[in-house]
Amino acid sequence: MLEFSLWDILSNLLLAARWTVALSVIAFVAGGVAGLLVLFARVAPVPPLQGAAKLYIELFQGTPLLMQLFIAFFALPLAGIETSPWTSAAVALTLFTSAYLAEIWRGCVEAVPKGQWEASSSLAMNFGEQMRWVVLPQALRIAVPPTVGFSVQVVKGTAVTSIIGFAEVTKVGTAITNATFQPFLVYGLVGLIYFALCYPLSLSAKALERKLHAAR
Amino acid sequence: MPLVKLSNIRKSFGPVEVLKGVDMTVDEGQVVAMIGRSGSGKSTLLRSINGLERIDDGVIEVDGECVDPSQIDLRALRLKVGMVFQQFNLFPHLSAGENVMLALKVVKKMGKPETRAAAEQALAKVGLGHKFDAYPSQLSGGQQQRVAIARSLAMAPKVLLCDEITSALDPELVNEVLSVVRKLAEEGMTLILVTHEMRFAREVCDQLVFMHGGRIIEQGAPAELFDRPSTPELAQFVGMVEAR
Numbered sequence: 001m002l003e004f005s006l007w008d009i010l011s012n013l014l015l016a017a018r019w020t021v022a023l024s025v026i027a028f029v030a031g032g033v034a035g036l037l038v039l040f041a042r043v044a045p046v047p048p049l050q051g052a053a054k055l056y057i058e059l060f061q062g063t064p065l066l067m068q069l070f071i072a073f074f075a076l077p078l079a080g081i082e083t084s085p086w087t088s089a090a091v092a093l094t095l096f097t098s099a100y101l102a103e104i105w106r107g108c109v110e111a112v113p114k115g116q117w118e119a120s121s122s123l124a125m126n127f128g129e130q131m132r133w134v135v136l137p138q139a140l141r142i143a144v145p146p147t148v149g150f151s152v153q154v155v156k157g158t159a160v161t162s163i164i165g166f167a168e169v170t171k172v173g174t175a176i177t178n179a180t181f182q183p184f185l186v187y188g189l190v191g192l193i194y195f196a197l198c199y200p201l202s203l204s205a206k207a208l209e210r211k212l213h214a215a216r
Numbered sequence: 217m218p219l220v221k222l223s224n225i226r227k228s229f230g231p232v233e234v235l236k237g238v239d240m241t242v243d244e245g246q247v248v249a250m251i252g253r254s255g256s257g258k259s260t261l262l263r264s265i266n267g268l269e270r271i272d273d274g275v276i277e278v279d280g281e282c283v284d285p286s287q288i289d290l291r292a293l294r295l296k297v298g299m300v301f302q303q304f305n306l307f308p309h310l311s312a313g314e315n316v317m318l319a320l321k322v323v324k325k326m327g328k329p330e331t332r333a334a335a336e337q338a339l340a341k342v343g344l345g346h347k348f349d350a351y352p353s354q355l356s357g358g359q360q361q362r363v364a365i366a367r368s369l370a371m372a373p374k375v376l377l378c379d380e381i382t383s384a385l386d387p388e389l390v391n392e393v394l395s396v397v398r399k400l401a402e403e404g405m406t407l408i409l410v411t412h413e414m415r416f417a418r419e420v421c422d423q424l425v426f427m428h429g430g431r432i433i434e435q436g437a438p439a440e441l442f443d444r445p446s447t448p449e450l451a452q453f454v455g456m457v458e459a460r
Contacts, residue, residue: 119305119364122266123319123371124294133322137309 004180010189016172017193023168024155024197026090031097031154038102043109044127053102060099065160068092073164089161097154104146108139141212148205152198159194169193219244219406220265220375225274227260234260235271236430242375242423247407249417249438252427253453258410261427262377265408266290266297279374295323298368299377302384304360306352312339312363313348316370324371338366342396358389362396375406382413414457418442426450 041053060068073088083091112135120130162171173190177183218241227235234257242248250258263269265276267283267290276283278296306315316335320326326334339345342362352360361381368376378397382390394416401407401420411417417424418438426434426441428449434441445451 113305115301115303115305116307118268119299119301119307120319121268121290122294122297122299122377123367124291124323125319126291129322133318134307138307141309 009176009180009186012172012176013169013189013193016167016169020158020168021197023089023093023158023161027093027097027154028151030094031101034094034098035101035105038098039105039109040131042102042106057099057103060096061103065096065157066163068096069161069164085164085166088164089166093154093157096157100150101147104150105139105143108143109135111142112138144212145205145209148201148208152201155197156194218242219279221277223275225261225264226272227264227269228272234430238432240425240432242406242408244406245404246423247401247421248423248425249421250408250410250425250427251417256427257430258427259379262379262408262410265377266294266299295371296374297377298371298373299379300364300368300381302380304364306360306364308352311349311351312344312355315363316367319371334370338370341369342366356389357385358392361385361393365396375408378407378409380410380412
């Protein structure tokens with residue numbers, strides 16, 4: 001029987017962790033861009049847009065990520081759209097992330113006093129100009145800590161994609177456990193890798209919070 | 217031809233009708249004060265002139281720019297109507313100069329040097345030329361309100377709306393703001409003010425409008441209205457104000 005050294009296990013996990021990081025970054029960047037679009041629709045003074053954005057947010061917040069992944073992986077091919085675990089995972093996580101970020105940011109936009117909207121309106125600025133120059137710069141200060149905080153959820157959320165066969169760190173951990181029969185060691189290392197990814201994010205959220213508070 | 221013409225303005229908040237068909241005209245260069253008890257509809261009327269409150273019925277005309285309740289795009293109207301608020305509403309993330317320059321750059325698409333020059337001029341006019349780089353949080357209430365006035369003026373509006381602009385100020389800061397408004401009045405700026413500063417209204421305004429229960433029930437020269445109110449409502453209001 002093959003013997004696996006600790007380094008064999010760890011190096012394979014770390015290689016797989018690349019995909020966890022890559023998927024997290026894609027979900028976060030694409031989800032951020034999509035989330036910004038949803039945010040604009042959600043707060044625009046156009047009721048049908050608001051309604052559509054609200055529905056979108058509630059749909060993705062109100063259903064498990066796991067189910068969203070299943071739909072992206074199993075249902076889309078039935079509709080004639082070819083998918084791989086990679087694209088399914090990226091699409092599902094992007095949609096999920098965009099819904100949460102849009103909702104987090106909506107709270108930040110609504111925290112900007114109404115007088116700011118009125119003052120910029122009376123200077124003849126339109127909705128887009130108000131958002132770009134007046135509201136978002138102020139909302140950003142309050143948005144940074146919860147946004148960074150949510151990025152931790154995204155990193156951990158990538159673990160769920162193992163279920164559709166995406167070879168990120170959890171999936172590879174399971175495979176190694178099956179070969180080595182050392183679940184304690186392997187999943188312990190997997191947990192440590194997640195912690196090593198998430199803890200700095202949490203720390204930076206705290207630091208940013210302190211910094212933005214001091215800047216006021 | 218009047219500069220501002222309001223015809224049959226109606227507005228309800230839910231079941232409460234706050235403006236019950238108001239007609240009013242303001243000529244170019246006129247300074248009009250709207251007075252009345254809180255809840256009389258004066259602030260709502262003022263805010264409807266630049267579309268911050270959507271009216272349910274009626275027509276607003278400013279310098280030939282006609283707006284009725286169905287209209288979505290208010291940009292043309294708002295370019296002609298400036299507004300100063302009780303709570304200043306300066307943009308806290310921008311310096312005084314940037315506050316003044318923002319709409320010039322974004323809305324009027326003016327070039328950088330012109331924008332800067334216009335902002336410097338507007339700030340100088342309110343006596344704050346030296347505060348160009350100060351942030352709102354570094355300014356007193358009176359200074360913030362003067363920046364807000366400069367911000368509106370820089371857009372070169374035809375008429376300036378002032379919504380209780382001294383009500384949020386400490387008593388010792390009221391005069392520096394009022395003297396700016398007085399100067400504007402003397403220079404011929406058309407002003408519509410909602411105010412509780414009765415002495416100021418009496419001294420500076422050409423026309424006084426007394427609102428009660430969502431209607432204008434008296435209007436005329438301030439001295440006349442204050443000295444010989446013709447309705448018991450105004451007599452009572454003047455009595456209350458002067459008893460303070």
